[in-house]
Amino acid sequence: MTVIELVQGDITRESADAIVNAANSSLLGGGGVDGAIHRRGGPAILEECRRLRASRYGKGLATGKAVATTAGDLDARWVIHTVGPVFSATEDRSGLLASCYRESLRIADELGARTVAFPAISTGVYRYPIKDAARIAVDAVRAAKTDVEEVRFVLFDERAYEAFAARLR
Numbered sequence: 001m002t003v004i005e006l007v008q009g010d011i012t013r014e015s016a017d018a019i020v021n022a023a024n025s026s027l028l029g030g031g032g033v034d035g036a037i038h039r040r041g042g043p044a045i046l047e048e049c050r051r052l053r054a055s056r057y058g059k060g061l062a063t064g065k066a067v068a069t070t071a072g073d074l075d076a077r078w079v080i081h082t083v084g085p086v087f088s089a090t091e092d093r094s095g096l097l098a099s100c101y102r103e104s105l106r107i108a109d110e111l112g113a114r115t116v117a118f119p120a121i122s123t124g125v126y127r128y129p130i131k132d133a134a135r136i137a138v139d140a141v142r143a144a145k146t147d148v149e150e151v152r153f154v155l156f157d158e159r160a161y162e163a164f165a166a167r168l169r
């Protein structure tokens with residue numbers, strides 16, 4: 001059984017076995033939660049991302065996929081980088097967003113992570129509506145077959161927190 005917890009705050013301040021990053025396919029950093037994780041986690045994360053680019057992901061990490069690196073100076077053992085879909089009003093990309101959660105938990109299982117903290121993937125720069133994103137995230141985690149014992153959604157603002165809380169109720 002996976003317990004789902006909700007926290008409002010900055011995911012880079014959380015303690016967990018794995019912290020999930022809402023990355024982009026380049027794996028080379030960006031703004032939002034990605035920028036914050038690299039800033040607080042220090043250069044070791046980017047170094048490993050660069051190595052992954054050079055070895056396995058020359059064309060970038062595909063949308064909906066996930067890959068782990070060290071967590072650098074964060075209070076975690078791993079950062080799991082996943083690439084959410086850019087929201088589209090004309091195309092249903094919910095399957096890709098659900099895949100981010102599923103794939104991240106699959107990687108967490110491979111690593112042996114028991115506690116995993118997620119941000120609200122795709123709801124910032126990638127513009128996914130928060131209510132839809134909360135439904136997709138909560139349902140994907142609930143449906144996942146995983147050994148992860150605790151999934152913690154770390155929501156940056158009150159609106160995101162409320163959307164996730166509403167879906168959990």
Ligand code: AR6
Pocket residue numbers: 009010011012022023024029030031032033034035036084119120121122123124125126127128154155156157160
């Ligand atoms: N802790 C928790 N949540 C946060 C934090 C934080 N420190 N900072 C922002 N958020 P975004 P995306 C929330 O834009 O939409 C990057 O440039 C934020 O309020 O970080 O998946 C990447 O490199 C929002 O609810 O990720 C990609 O290019 C959520 O995290 C692109 O943005 C996601 O917002 C990915 O866009």
